[in-house]
Amino acid sequence: MAAKTASSFKKYSTEQVASHNNKDDCWLIINGKVYDVTKFLEEHPGGEEVLIENSGRDATENFEDVGHSTDAREMMKDYLIGEIEDVKPKKAEPKKPLVKPDTKPPAQGNQLYAWLVPAAFALAAALAYRIFVHNAKVATGGAGL
Numbered sequence: 492m493a494a495k496t497a498s499s500f501k502k503y504s505t506e507q508v509a510s511h512n513n514k515d516d517c518w519l520i521i522n523g524k525v526y527d528v529t530k531f532l533e534e535h536p537g538g539e540e541v542l543i544e545n546s547g548r549d550a551t552e553n554f555e556d557v558g559h560s561t562d563a564r565e566m567m568k569d570y571l572i573g574e575i576e577d578v579k580p581k582k583a584e585p586k587k588p589l590v591k592p593d594t595k596p597p598a599q600g601n602q603l604y605a606w607l608v609p610a611a612f613a614l615a616a617a618l619a620y621r622i623f624v625h626n627a628k629v630a631t632g633g634a635g636l
């Protein structure tokens with residue numbers, strides 16, 4: 492059989508493979524690769540039934556469970572016809588907010604009144620100055636400072 496190069500490697504969807512699920516047309520998916528084992532059914536040392544049972548779908552787990560030999564894995568290459576294209580994307584993770592939510596307790600109340608203290612000081616200073624000026628005027632008979 493001709494060596495399979497990356498370019499001659501066909502991509503199949505799991506749906507496409509699923510229709511090849513019988514004795515006369517038997518495909519398997521093992522480790523993301525697609526194998527046409529129709530001609531291998533009668534030769535399979537494990538019997539044709541297991542292959543037919545696993546046809547049209549991902550047989551990776553069952554294949555690995557048997558503990559196939561290195562020879563078996565070499566043999567597989569003869570039946571390789573392509574690979575699965577639609578590797579299911581991971582389930583969308585819940586979107587994380589871009590900005591970390593502020594975990595600090597809200598300091599809004601304090602911030603709102605923070606300006607009041609210097610403002611009160613400024614007001615008191617202005618008042619004190621006015622009183623001082625007024626008193627000075629009175630003391631100097633209106634001549635001012």
Ligand code: HEM
Pocket residue numbers: 519526528535536537538541542545550553554557558559560561562563564566567570
């Ligand atoms: C292209 C695919 C496959 C190839 C080339 C293949 C080849 C082989 C070979 C060469 C053996 C003899 C033992 C060994 O050398 O490991 C074997 C045994 C076996 N295979 Fe597969 N096999 C394939 C797929 C599968 C799948 C999908 C199953 C599903 C369960 C399976 C089940 C078995 C079983 C049950 C045995 C008998 C094990 C025993 O008697 O100890 N094989 N296979």
